[in-house]
Amino acid sequence: MGWKGTMRSVVAAARAADREAQRRQKQDQKTQMIANSTSAVEDWENYVENLVSIHIAMVDMIDWQKIASQPGPREPVLGSGHCDRAEMALTKFKPSVFDFLRGGSAKLRALLEAKIDEAAALDQEQYQDALAAHAKAAAEWEDENEFAKRLLRGEAAAIRQVVEEMQSLSETDLVGTxxxxxxxxxxxxxxxxxxxxxxxxxxxxxxxxxxxxxxxxMPVGQFNELYQDYVSSVALKTAGDLFHILPLSEVYVSCMVTMLNSQTGYQELTPILSIHFVRDAFMRLNLHGIDPSDAMRNFRHAMKFSKTKGFSAVELLEPVETSAAGR
Incomplete structure:
Protein backbone atom coordinates (compact mmCIF):
# COMPACT_ATOMS: atom_id res chain seq x y z
CA MET A 1 0.00 0.00 0.00
CA GLY A 2 1.34 3.41 -1.01
CA TRP A 3 1.58 6.38 1.30
CA LYS A 4 -1.68 7.77 -0.08
CA GLY A 5 -3.48 4.56 0.77
CA THR A 6 -1.94 4.62 4.20
CA MET A 7 -3.14 8.19 4.72
CA ARG A 8 -6.64 7.26 3.62
CA SER A 9 -6.67 4.39 6.12
CA VAL A 10 -5.44 6.67 8.91
CA VAL A 11 -8.06 9.32 8.11
CA ALA A 12 -10.82 6.68 7.89
CA ALA A 13 -9.79 5.19 11.23
CA ALA A 14 -9.73 8.65 12.84
CA ARG A 15 -13.17 9.44 11.49
CA ALA A 16 -14.51 6.12 12.74
CA ALA A 17 -13.03 6.75 16.18
CA ASP A 18 -14.55 10.24 16.20
CA ARG A 19 -17.96 8.88 15.24
CA GLU A 20 -17.72 6.28 18.00
CA ALA A 21 -16.72 8.94 20.52
CA GLN A 22 -19.68 11.08 19.45
CA ARG A 23 -22.00 8.07 19.71
CA ARG A 24 -20.74 7.29 23.21
CA GLN A 25 -21.10 10.94 24.21
CA LYS A 26 -24.70 11.05 22.95
CA GLN A 27 -25.45 7.79 24.76
CA ASP A 28 -23.93 9.16 27.97
CA GLN A 29 -25.90 12.36 27.58
CA LYS A 30 -29.11 10.39 27.03
CA THR A 31 -28.38 8.19 30.04
CA GLN A 32 -27.76 11.27 32.18
CA MET A 33 -30.85 12.96 30.79
CA ILE A 34 -32.96 9.92 31.68
CA ALA A 35 -31.44 9.79 35.15
CA ASN A 36 -32.08 13.52 35.66
CA SER A 37 -35.64 13.15 34.42
CA THR A 38 -36.26 10.17 36.70
CA SER A 39 -34.87 12.07 39.66
CA ALA A 40 -36.92 15.18 38.86
CA VAL A 41 -40.14 13.15 38.63
CA GLU A 42 -39.36 11.30 41.87
CA ASP A 43 -38.67 14.59 43.67
CA TRP A 44 -41.99 15.98 42.45
CA GLU A 45 -43.91 12.86 43.44
CA ASN A 46 -42.28 12.77 46.89
CA TYR A 47 -43.07 16.42 47.51
CA VAL A 48 -46.72 15.98 46.55
CA GLU A 49 -46.98 12.84 48.69
CA ASN A 50 -45.48 14.62 51.70
CA LEU A 51 -47.82 17.54 51.15
CA VAL A 52 -50.94 15.43 51.61
CA SER A 53 -49.64 13.01 54.26
CA ILE A 54 -48.54 15.42 57.00
CA HIS A 55 -51.03 13.74 59.33
CA ILE A 56 -49.23 10.39 59.29
CA ALA A 57 -46.33 11.49 61.52
CA MET A 58 -47.61 12.39 64.99
CA VAL A 59 -46.10 12.96 68.41
CA ASP A 60 -45.88 10.09 70.88
CA MET A 61 -48.90 9.27 73.00
CA ILE A 62 -48.88 10.33 76.68
CA ASP A 63 -50.95 8.09 78.98
CA TRP A 64 -52.17 10.57 81.58
CA GLN A 65 -54.49 7.98 83.15
CA LYS A 66 -51.49 5.76 83.81
CA ILE A 67 -49.51 8.68 85.24
CA ALA A 68 -52.40 9.62 87.54
CA SER A 69 -52.70 6.07 88.88
CA GLN A 70 -48.98 5.39 89.18
CA PRO A 71 -48.02 4.57 92.81
CA GLY A 72 -45.45 6.75 94.50
CA PRO A 73 -41.83 5.67 94.90
CA ARG A 74 -41.09 3.25 97.75
CA GLU A 75 -39.30 4.60 100.78
CA PRO A 76 -35.72 3.33 101.10
CA VAL A 77 -34.64 1.05 103.96
CA LEU A 78 -31.37 1.15 105.82
CA GLY A 79 -29.10 -1.39 104.20
CA SER A 80 -26.31 -3.35 105.89
CA GLY A 81 -24.27 -4.50 102.93
CA HIS A 82 -21.00 -2.85 103.94
CA CYS A 83 -21.44 -3.84 107.57
CA ASP A 84 -22.29 -7.46 106.70
CA ARG A 85 -19.14 -7.81 104.59
CA ALA A 86 -16.98 -6.27 107.32
CA GLU A 87 -18.44 -8.60 109.96
CA MET A 88 -17.94 -11.58 107.66
CA ALA A 89 -14.28 -10.61 107.21
CA LEU A 90 -13.89 -10.48 111.03
CA THR A 91 -15.66 -13.84 111.44
CA LYS A 92 -13.35 -15.49 108.93
CA PHE A 93 -10.21 -14.04 110.52
CA LYS A 94 -7.87 -16.71 111.94
CA PRO A 95 -4.56 -15.86 113.64
CA SER A 96 -1.50 -17.03 111.72
CA VAL A 97 2.18 -17.45 112.60
CA PHE A 98 2.91 -15.00 109.82
CA ASP A 99 0.75 -12.23 111.31
CA PHE A 100 3.83 -10.70 112.95
CA LEU A 101 4.88 -9.56 109.50
CA ARG A 102 1.80 -7.26 109.49
CA GLY A 103 1.94 -6.08 113.10
CA GLY A 104 0.55 -9.10 114.92
CA SER A 105 -2.80 -10.87 115.19
CA ALA A 106 -4.21 -8.45 117.76
CA LYS A 107 -3.53 -5.47 115.56
CA LEU A 108 -5.09 -7.17 112.54
CA ARG A 109 -8.22 -8.03 114.53
CA ALA A 110 -8.46 -4.45 115.78
CA LEU A 111 -8.26 -3.18 112.20
CA LEU A 112 -11.08 -5.52 111.13
CA GLU A 113 -13.22 -4.40 114.10
CA ALA A 114 -12.60 -0.76 113.20
CA LYS A 115 -13.71 -1.48 109.63
CA ILE A 116 -17.09 -2.61 110.97
CA ASP A 117 -17.69 0.88 112.34
CA GLU A 118 -16.54 2.39 109.02
CA ALA A 119 -18.84 0.03 107.13
CA ALA A 120 -21.79 0.98 109.32
CA ALA A 121 -21.06 4.65 108.59
CA LEU A 122 -21.00 3.89 104.83
CA ASP A 123 -24.35 2.09 105.09
CA GLN A 124 -25.78 5.10 106.92
CA GLU A 125 -24.36 7.49 104.30
CA GLN A 126 -25.91 5.49 101.48
CA TYR A 127 -29.21 5.47 103.36
CA GLN A 128 -29.17 9.25 103.74
CA ASP A 129 -28.41 9.63 100.03
CA ALA A 130 -31.30 7.29 99.23
CA LEU A 131 -33.61 9.30 101.50
CA ALA A 132 -32.67 12.52 99.70
CA ALA A 133 -33.21 10.89 96.29
CA HIS A 134 -36.54 9.49 97.47
CA ALA A 135 -37.68 12.87 98.71
CA LYS A 136 -36.89 14.38 95.29
CA ALA A 137 -38.57 11.52 93.43
CA ALA A 138 -41.61 11.68 95.70
CA ALA A 139 -41.97 15.42 95.12
CA GLU A 140 -41.73 14.90 91.34
CA TRP A 141 -44.25 12.05 91.51
CA GLU A 142 -46.65 14.16 93.54
CA ASP A 143 -46.40 17.03 91.05
CA GLU A 144 -46.88 14.74 88.02
CA ASN A 145 -49.69 12.81 89.71
CA GLU A 146 -51.57 15.95 90.66
CA PHE A 147 -50.96 17.53 87.26
CA ALA A 148 -52.27 14.41 85.49
CA LYS A 149 -55.41 14.50 87.64
CA ARG A 150 -55.93 18.18 86.80
CA LEU A 151 -55.67 17.33 83.10
CA LEU A 152 -58.11 14.44 83.47
CA ARG A 153 -60.52 16.88 85.11
CA GLY A 154 -60.19 19.07 82.01
CA GLU A 155 -58.69 22.13 83.73
CA ALA A 156 -57.92 24.78 81.11
CA ALA A 157 -54.76 25.99 82.89
CA ALA A 158 -53.25 22.49 82.85
CA ILE A 159 -54.20 22.01 79.19
CA ARG A 160 -52.59 25.34 78.34
CA GLN A 161 -49.37 24.36 80.13
CA VAL A 162 -49.01 21.12 78.17
CA VAL A 163 -49.67 22.83 74.83
CA GLU A 164 -47.19 25.62 75.52
CA GLU A 165 -44.47 23.09 76.38
CA MET A 166 -45.07 20.79 73.42
CA GLN A 167 -43.13 22.55 70.67
CA SER A 168 -43.29 19.47 68.45
CA LEU A 169 -46.76 20.50 67.27
CA SER A 170 -45.14 22.82 64.74
CA GLU A 171 -42.03 20.78 63.96
CA THR A 172 -42.69 20.57 60.23
CA ASP A 173 -42.59 23.65 58.03
CA LEU A 174 -45.37 22.14 55.95
CA VAL A 175 -47.94 22.55 58.75
CA GLY A 176 -48.00 26.32 58.54
CA THR A 177 -46.54 29.48 59.97
CA MET A 218 -51.29 21.62 36.65
CA PRO A 219 -55.02 21.45 35.81
CA VAL A 220 -57.04 23.79 38.01
CA GLY A 221 -59.15 20.99 39.44
CA GLN A 222 -56.16 18.86 40.42
CA PHE A 223 -54.35 21.90 41.84
CA ASN A 224 -57.28 22.86 44.06
CA GLU A 225 -57.88 19.29 45.22
CA LEU A 226 -54.22 18.93 46.20
CA TYR A 227 -54.48 22.12 48.24
CA GLN A 228 -57.70 20.85 49.84
CA ASP A 229 -55.94 17.61 50.83
CA TYR A 230 -53.00 19.60 52.21
CA VAL A 231 -55.23 21.76 54.41
CA SER A 232 -57.20 18.71 55.58
CA SER A 233 -53.96 16.86 56.35
CA VAL A 234 -52.80 19.78 58.50
CA ALA A 235 -56.09 19.68 60.40
CA LEU A 236 -55.72 15.94 61.00
CA LYS A 237 -52.10 16.34 62.12
CA THR A 238 -53.02 19.11 64.58
CA ALA A 239 -55.95 17.18 66.06
CA GLY A 240 -53.94 13.96 66.29
CA ASP A 241 -51.05 15.61 68.10
CA LEU A 242 -53.46 17.21 70.58
CA PHE A 243 -55.24 13.92 71.22
CA HIS A 244 -51.86 12.28 71.77
CA ILE A 245 -50.61 14.76 74.35
CA LEU A 246 -53.88 15.64 76.06
CA PRO A 247 -56.67 13.50 77.59
CA LEU A 248 -59.37 15.40 75.72
CA SER A 249 -62.54 13.93 74.29
CA GLU A 250 -62.92 16.64 71.66
CA VAL A 251 -60.71 19.07 69.76
CA TYR A 252 -61.64 21.96 67.48
CA VAL A 253 -59.28 22.81 64.64
CA SER A 254 -59.67 25.75 62.29
CA CYS A 255 -57.35 26.32 59.35
CA MET A 256 -56.79 29.96 58.43
CA VAL A 257 -55.21 31.48 55.35
CA THR A 258 -54.65 35.02 54.12
CA MET A 259 -57.06 35.66 51.26
CA LEU A 260 -58.90 38.54 49.61
CA ASN A 261 -62.07 39.78 51.30
CA SER A 262 -64.21 40.83 48.35
CA GLN A 263 -66.31 43.08 50.61
CA THR A 264 -63.39 45.16 51.89
CA GLY A 265 -60.87 44.65 49.08
CA TYR A 266 -58.16 43.74 51.60
CA GLN A 267 -56.19 40.58 52.25
CA GLU A 268 -57.38 39.12 55.57
CA LEU A 269 -56.69 36.05 57.67
CA THR A 270 -59.75 33.94 56.93
CA PRO A 271 -60.99 30.53 58.17
CA ILE A 272 -61.39 28.07 55.31
CA LEU A 273 -61.87 24.87 57.31
CA SER A 274 -63.26 24.36 60.81
CA ILE A 275 -63.71 20.88 62.29
CA HIS A 276 -65.00 19.41 65.53
CA PHE A 277 -62.90 16.27 66.08
CA VAL A 278 -64.13 13.59 68.50
CA ARG A 279 -61.46 11.34 70.03
CA ASP A 280 -63.17 7.95 69.56
CA ALA A 281 -63.94 8.58 65.90
CA PHE A 282 -60.48 9.99 65.25
CA MET A 283 -58.69 7.05 66.86
CA ARG A 284 -60.59 4.62 64.64
CA LEU A 285 -59.18 6.22 61.46
CA ASN A 286 -56.57 4.36 59.42
CA LEU A 287 -54.43 7.42 58.83
CA HIS A 288 -52.24 5.67 56.25
CA GLY A 289 -55.22 4.76 54.10
CA ILE A 290 -57.52 7.76 54.23
CA ASP A 291 -57.99 10.57 51.76
CA PRO A 292 -57.53 13.67 53.98
CA SER A 293 -60.39 15.64 52.43
CA ASP A 294 -62.79 12.68 52.49
CA ALA A 295 -61.90 12.06 56.15
CA MET A 296 -63.49 15.37 57.10
CA ARG A 297 -66.88 13.75 56.53
CA ASN A 298 -66.36 11.70 59.68
CA PHE A 299 -66.71 14.86 61.76
CA ARG A 300 -68.91 17.89 62.01
CA HIS A 301 -67.13 20.49 59.91
CA ALA A 302 -67.48 23.69 57.92
CA MET A 303 -65.83 23.78 54.51
CA LYS A 304 -66.84 25.47 51.26
CA PHE A 305 -64.82 24.11 48.38
CA SER A 306 -65.14 23.67 44.64
CA LYS A 307 -62.70 22.15 42.19
CA THR A 308 -62.83 25.23 39.99
CA LYS A 309 -62.61 27.97 42.64
CA GLY A 310 -60.98 26.25 45.62
CA PHE A 311 -61.78 27.33 49.18
CA SER A 312 -64.20 30.02 50.30
CA ALA A 313 -64.49 31.60 53.75
CA VAL A 314 -66.44 29.74 56.45
CA GLU A 315 -67.66 30.52 59.95
CA LEU A 316 -65.87 28.93 62.92
CA LEU A 317 -67.85 26.06 64.39
CA GLU A 318 -67.44 27.30 67.94
CA PRO A 319 -66.86 30.74 69.42
CA VAL A 320 -63.21 31.23 70.34
CA GLU A 321 -62.17 32.75 73.65
CA THR A 322 -60.23 35.97 73.36
CA SER A 323 -57.28 34.74 75.43
CA ALA A 324 -55.08 32.59 73.24
CA ALA A 325 -51.57 31.28 73.51
CA GLY A 326 -49.84 31.96 70.21
CA ARG A 327 -46.80 30.23 68.83
Whole structure:
Protein backbone atom coordinates (compact mmCIF):
# COMPACT_ATOMS: atom_id res chain seq x y z
CA MET A 1 0.00 0.00 0.00
CA GLY A 2 1.34 3.41 -1.01
CA TRP A 3 1.58 6.38 1.30
CA LYS A 4 -1.68 7.77 -0.08
CA GLY A 5 -3.48 4.56 0.77
CA THR A 6 -1.94 4.62 4.20
CA MET A 7 -3.14 8.19 4.72
CA ARG A 8 -6.64 7.26 3.62
CA SER A 9 -6.67 4.39 6.12
CA VAL A 10 -5.44 6.67 8.91
CA VAL A 11 -8.06 9.32 8.11
CA ALA A 12 -10.82 6.68 7.89
CA ALA A 13 -9.79 5.19 11.23
CA ALA A 14 -9.73 8.65 12.84
CA ARG A 15 -13.17 9.44 11.49
CA ALA A 16 -14.51 6.12 12.74
CA ALA A 17 -13.03 6.75 16.18
CA ASP A 18 -14.55 10.24 16.20
CA ARG A 19 -17.96 8.88 15.24
CA GLU A 20 -17.72 6.28 18.00
CA ALA A 21 -16.72 8.94 20.52
CA GLN A 22 -19.68 11.08 19.45
CA ARG A 23 -22.00 8.07 19.71
CA ARG A 24 -20.74 7.29 23.21
CA GLN A 25 -21.10 10.94 24.21
CA LYS A 26 -24.70 11.05 22.95
CA GLN A 27 -25.45 7.79 24.76
CA ASP A 28 -23.93 9.16 27.97
CA GLN A 29 -25.90 12.36 27.58
CA LYS A 30 -29.11 10.39 27.03
CA THR A 31 -28.38 8.19 30.04
CA GLN A 32 -27.76 11.27 32.18
CA MET A 33 -30.85 12.96 30.79
CA ILE A 34 -32.96 9.92 31.68
CA ALA A 35 -31.44 9.79 35.15
CA ASN A 36 -32.08 13.52 35.66
CA SER A 37 -35.64 13.15 34.42
CA THR A 38 -36.26 10.17 36.70
CA SER A 39 -34.87 12.07 39.66
CA ALA A 40 -36.92 15.18 38.86
CA VAL A 41 -40.14 13.15 38.63
CA GLU A 42 -39.36 11.30 41.87
CA ASP A 43 -38.67 14.59 43.67
CA TRP A 44 -41.99 15.98 42.45
CA GLU A 45 -43.91 12.86 43.44
CA ASN A 46 -42.28 12.77 46.89
CA TYR A 47 -43.07 16.42 47.51
CA VAL A 48 -46.72 15.98 46.55
CA GLU A 49 -46.98 12.84 48.69
CA ASN A 50 -45.48 14.62 51.70
CA LEU A 51 -47.82 17.54 51.15
CA VAL A 52 -50.94 15.43 51.61
CA SER A 53 -49.64 13.01 54.26
CA ILE A 54 -48.54 15.42 57.00
CA HIS A 55 -51.03 13.74 59.33
CA ILE A 56 -49.23 10.39 59.29
CA ALA A 57 -46.33 11.49 61.52
CA MET A 58 -47.61 12.39 64.99
CA VAL A 59 -46.10 12.96 68.41
CA ASP A 60 -45.88 10.09 70.88
CA MET A 61 -48.90 9.27 73.00
CA ILE A 62 -48.88 10.33 76.68
CA ASP A 63 -50.95 8.09 78.98
CA TRP A 64 -52.17 10.57 81.58
CA GLN A 65 -54.49 7.98 83.15
CA LYS A 66 -51.49 5.76 83.81
CA ILE A 67 -49.51 8.68 85.24
CA ALA A 68 -52.40 9.62 87.54
CA SER A 69 -52.70 6.07 88.88
CA GLN A 70 -48.98 5.39 89.18
CA PRO A 71 -48.02 4.57 92.81
CA GLY A 72 -45.45 6.75 94.50
CA PRO A 73 -41.83 5.67 94.90
CA ARG A 74 -41.09 3.25 97.75
CA GLU A 75 -39.30 4.60 100.78
CA PRO A 76 -35.72 3.33 101.10
CA VAL A 77 -34.64 1.05 103.96
CA LEU A 78 -31.37 1.15 105.82
CA GLY A 79 -29.10 -1.39 104.20
CA SER A 80 -26.31 -3.35 105.89
CA GLY A 81 -24.27 -4.50 102.93
CA HIS A 82 -21.00 -2.85 103.94
CA CYS A 83 -21.44 -3.84 107.57
CA ASP A 84 -22.29 -7.46 106.70
CA ARG A 85 -19.14 -7.81 104.59
CA ALA A 86 -16.98 -6.27 107.32
CA GLU A 87 -18.44 -8.60 109.96
CA MET A 88 -17.94 -11.58 107.66
CA ALA A 89 -14.28 -10.61 107.21
CA LEU A 90 -13.89 -10.48 111.03
CA THR A 91 -15.66 -13.84 111.44
CA LYS A 92 -13.35 -15.49 108.93
CA PHE A 93 -10.21 -14.04 110.52
CA LYS A 94 -7.87 -16.71 111.94
CA PRO A 95 -4.56 -15.86 113.64
CA SER A 96 -1.50 -17.03 111.72
CA VAL A 97 2.18 -17.45 112.60
CA PHE A 98 2.91 -15.00 109.82
CA ASP A 99 0.75 -12.23 111.31
CA PHE A 100 3.83 -10.70 112.95
CA LEU A 101 4.88 -9.56 109.50
CA ARG A 102 1.80 -7.26 109.49
CA GLY A 103 1.94 -6.08 113.10
CA GLY A 104 0.55 -9.10 114.92
CA SER A 105 -2.80 -10.87 115.19
CA ALA A 106 -4.21 -8.45 117.76
CA LYS A 107 -3.53 -5.47 115.56
CA LEU A 108 -5.09 -7.17 112.54
CA ARG A 109 -8.22 -8.03 114.53
CA ALA A 110 -8.46 -4.45 115.78
CA LEU A 111 -8.26 -3.18 112.20
CA LEU A 112 -11.08 -5.52 111.13
CA GLU A 113 -13.22 -4.40 114.10
CA ALA A 114 -12.60 -0.76 113.20
CA LYS A 115 -13.71 -1.48 109.63
CA ILE A 116 -17.09 -2.61 110.97
CA ASP A 117 -17.69 0.88 112.34
CA GLU A 118 -16.54 2.39 109.02
CA ALA A 119 -18.84 0.03 107.13
CA ALA A 120 -21.79 0.98 109.32
CA ALA A 121 -21.06 4.65 108.59
CA LEU A 122 -21.00 3.89 104.83
CA ASP A 123 -24.35 2.09 105.09
CA GLN A 124 -25.78 5.10 106.92
CA GLU A 125 -24.36 7.49 104.30
CA GLN A 126 -25.91 5.49 101.48
CA TYR A 127 -29.21 5.47 103.36
CA GLN A 128 -29.17 9.25 103.74
CA ASP A 129 -28.41 9.63 100.03
CA ALA A 130 -31.30 7.29 99.23
CA LEU A 131 -33.61 9.30 101.50
CA ALA A 132 -32.67 12.52 99.70
CA ALA A 133 -33.21 10.89 96.29
CA HIS A 134 -36.54 9.49 97.47
CA ALA A 135 -37.68 12.87 98.71
CA LYS A 136 -36.89 14.38 95.29
CA ALA A 137 -38.57 11.52 93.43
CA ALA A 138 -41.61 11.68 95.70
CA ALA A 139 -41.97 15.42 95.12
CA GLU A 140 -41.73 14.90 91.34
CA TRP A 141 -44.25 12.05 91.51
CA GLU A 142 -46.65 14.16 93.54
CA ASP A 143 -46.40 17.03 91.05
CA GLU A 144 -46.88 14.74 88.02
CA ASN A 145 -49.69 12.81 89.71
CA GLU A 146 -51.57 15.95 90.66
CA PHE A 147 -50.96 17.53 87.26
CA ALA A 148 -52.27 14.41 85.49
CA LYS A 149 -55.41 14.50 87.64
CA ARG A 150 -55.93 18.18 86.80
CA LEU A 151 -55.67 17.33 83.10
CA LEU A 152 -58.11 14.44 83.47
CA ARG A 153 -60.52 16.88 85.11
CA GLY A 154 -60.19 19.07 82.01
CA GLU A 155 -58.69 22.13 83.73
CA ALA A 156 -57.92 24.78 81.11
CA ALA A 157 -54.76 25.99 82.89
CA ALA A 158 -53.25 22.49 82.85
CA ILE A 159 -54.20 22.01 79.19
CA ARG A 160 -52.59 25.34 78.34
CA GLN A 161 -49.37 24.36 80.13
CA VAL A 162 -49.01 21.12 78.17
CA VAL A 163 -49.67 22.83 74.83
CA GLU A 164 -47.19 25.62 75.52
CA GLU A 165 -44.47 23.09 76.38
CA MET A 166 -45.07 20.79 73.42
CA GLN A 167 -43.13 22.55 70.67
CA SER A 168 -43.29 19.47 68.45
CA LEU A 169 -46.76 20.50 67.27
CA SER A 170 -45.14 22.82 64.74
CA GLU A 171 -42.03 20.78 63.96
CA THR A 172 -42.69 20.57 60.23
CA ASP A 173 -42.59 23.65 58.03
CA LEU A 174 -45.37 22.14 55.95
CA VAL A 175 -47.94 22.55 58.75
CA GLY A 176 -48.00 26.32 58.54
CA THR A 177 -46.54 29.48 59.97
CA UNK A 178 -48.21 29.64 63.40
CA UNK A 179 -50.77 28.02 65.69
CA UNK A 180 -52.91 29.81 68.27
CA UNK A 181 -54.94 28.06 70.94
CA UNK A 182 -58.11 28.86 72.83
CA UNK A 183 -58.86 26.81 75.94
CA UNK A 184 -62.06 25.69 77.60
CA UNK A 185 -63.17 23.00 80.05
CA UNK A 186 -62.25 19.65 78.48
CA UNK A 187 -61.73 21.11 75.00
CA UNK A 188 -59.24 23.11 73.01
CA UNK A 189 -59.56 25.11 69.81
CA UNK A 190 -56.45 25.22 67.63
CA UNK A 191 -56.28 27.86 64.93
CA UNK A 192 -53.61 27.01 62.38
CA UNK A 193 -52.32 29.58 59.93
CA UNK A 194 -51.64 27.30 56.96
CA UNK A 195 -49.64 28.10 53.87
CA UNK A 196 -51.34 29.61 50.86
CA UNK A 197 -52.01 27.55 47.74
CA UNK A 198 -48.58 28.50 46.40
CA UNK A 199 -47.31 25.56 48.44
CA UNK A 200 -48.83 23.32 45.74
CA UNK A 201 -46.71 22.86 42.58
CA UNK A 202 -48.11 24.76 39.61
CA UNK A 203 -46.81 22.14 37.16
CA UNK A 204 -46.93 18.38 36.79
CA UNK A 205 -43.92 16.27 35.95
CA UNK A 206 -43.80 12.95 34.16
CA UNK A 207 -41.25 10.98 32.22
CA UNK A 208 -41.99 10.31 28.58
CA UNK A 209 -41.33 6.98 26.87
CA UNK A 210 -38.20 8.55 25.40
CA UNK A 211 -36.91 9.22 28.89
CA UNK A 212 -37.29 12.98 28.58
CA UNK A 213 -38.87 15.07 31.30
CA UNK A 214 -42.26 16.57 30.56
CA UNK A 215 -43.57 19.50 32.59
CA UNK A 216 -47.12 20.67 32.02
CA UNK A 217 -49.37 23.16 33.77
CA MET A 218 -51.29 21.62 36.65
CA PRO A 219 -55.02 21.45 35.81
CA VAL A 220 -57.04 23.79 38.01
CA GLY A 221 -59.15 20.99 39.44
CA GLN A 222 -56.16 18.86 40.42
CA PHE A 223 -54.35 21.90 41.84
CA ASN A 224 -57.28 22.86 44.06
CA GLU A 225 -57.88 19.29 45.22
CA LEU A 226 -54.22 18.93 46.20
CA TYR A 227 -54.48 22.12 48.24
CA GLN A 228 -57.70 20.85 49.84
CA ASP A 229 -55.94 17.61 50.83
CA TYR A 230 -53.00 19.60 52.21
CA VAL A 231 -55.23 21.76 54.41
CA SER A 232 -57.20 18.71 55.58
CA SER A 233 -53.96 16.86 56.35
CA VAL A 234 -52.80 19.78 58.50
CA ALA A 235 -56.09 19.68 60.40
CA LEU A 236 -55.72 15.94 61.00
CA LYS A 237 -52.10 16.34 62.12
CA THR A 238 -53.02 19.11 64.58
CA ALA A 239 -55.95 17.18 66.06
CA GLY A 240 -53.94 13.96 66.29
CA ASP A 241 -51.05 15.61 68.10
CA LEU A 242 -53.46 17.21 70.58
CA PHE A 243 -55.24 13.92 71.22
CA HIS A 244 -51.86 12.28 71.77
CA ILE A 245 -50.61 14.76 74.35
CA LEU A 246 -53.88 15.64 76.06
CA PRO A 247 -56.67 13.50 77.59
CA LEU A 248 -59.37 15.40 75.72
CA SER A 249 -62.54 13.93 74.29
CA GLU A 250 -62.92 16.64 71.66
CA VAL A 251 -60.71 19.07 69.76
CA TYR A 252 -61.64 21.96 67.48
CA VAL A 253 -59.28 22.81 64.64
CA SER A 254 -59.67 25.75 62.29
CA CYS A 255 -57.35 26.32 59.35
CA MET A 256 -56.79 29.96 58.43
CA VAL A 257 -55.21 31.48 55.35
CA THR A 258 -54.65 35.02 54.12
CA MET A 259 -57.06 35.66 51.26
CA LEU A 260 -58.90 38.54 49.61
CA ASN A 261 -62.07 39.78 51.30
CA SER A 262 -64.21 40.83 48.35
CA GLN A 263 -66.31 43.08 50.61
CA THR A 264 -63.39 45.16 51.89
CA GLY A 265 -60.87 44.65 49.08
CA TYR A 266 -58.16 43.74 51.60
CA GLN A 267 -56.19 40.58 52.25
CA GLU A 268 -57.38 39.12 55.57
CA LEU A 269 -56.69 36.05 57.67
CA THR A 270 -59.75 33.94 56.93
CA PRO A 271 -60.99 30.53 58.17
CA ILE A 272 -61.39 28.07 55.31
CA LEU A 273 -61.87 24.87 57.31
CA SER A 274 -63.26 24.36 60.81
CA ILE A 275 -63.71 20.88 62.29
CA HIS A 276 -65.00 19.41 65.53
CA PHE A 277 -62.90 16.27 66.08
CA VAL A 278 -64.13 13.59 68.50
CA ARG A 279 -61.46 11.34 70.03
CA ASP A 280 -63.17 7.95 69.56
CA ALA A 281 -63.94 8.58 65.90
CA PHE A 282 -60.48 9.99 65.25
CA MET A 283 -58.69 7.05 66.86
CA ARG A 284 -60.59 4.62 64.64
CA LEU A 285 -59.18 6.22 61.46
CA ASN A 286 -56.57 4.36 59.42
CA LEU A 287 -54.43 7.42 58.83
CA HIS A 288 -52.24 5.67 56.25
CA GLY A 289 -55.22 4.76 54.10
CA ILE A 290 -57.52 7.76 54.23
CA ASP A 291 -57.99 10.57 51.76
CA PRO A 292 -57.53 13.67 53.98
CA SER A 293 -60.39 15.64 52.43
CA ASP A 294 -62.79 12.68 52.49
CA ALA A 295 -61.90 12.06 56.15
CA MET A 296 -63.49 15.37 57.10
CA ARG A 297 -66.88 13.75 56.53
CA ASN A 298 -66.36 11.70 59.68
CA PHE A 299 -66.71 14.86 61.76
CA ARG A 300 -68.91 17.89 62.01
CA HIS A 301 -67.13 20.49 59.91
CA ALA A 302 -67.48 23.69 57.92
CA MET A 303 -65.83 23.78 54.51
CA LYS A 304 -66.84 25.47 51.26
CA PHE A 305 -64.82 24.11 48.38
CA SER A 306 -65.14 23.67 44.64
CA LYS A 307 -62.70 22.15 42.19
CA THR A 308 -62.83 25.23 39.99
CA LYS A 309 -62.61 27.97 42.64
CA GLY A 310 -60.98 26.25 45.62
CA PHE A 311 -61.78 27.33 49.18
CA SER A 312 -64.20 30.02 50.30
CA ALA A 313 -64.49 31.60 53.75
CA VAL A 314 -66.44 29.74 56.45
CA GLU A 315 -67.66 30.52 59.95
CA LEU A 316 -65.87 28.93 62.92
CA LEU A 317 -67.85 26.06 64.39
CA GLU A 318 -67.44 27.30 67.94
CA PRO A 319 -66.86 30.74 69.42
CA VAL A 320 -63.21 31.23 70.34
CA GLU A 321 -62.17 32.75 73.65
CA THR A 322 -60.23 35.97 73.36
CA SER A 323 -57.28 34.74 75.43
CA ALA A 324 -55.08 32.59 73.24
CA ALA A 325 -51.57 31.28 73.51
CA GLY A 326 -49.84 31.96 70.21
CA ARG A 327 -46.80 30.23 68.83
Missing amino acids: SIEFSFGVDFIHAMVKVHGDDIVPSTRRKQLASGRLSETK
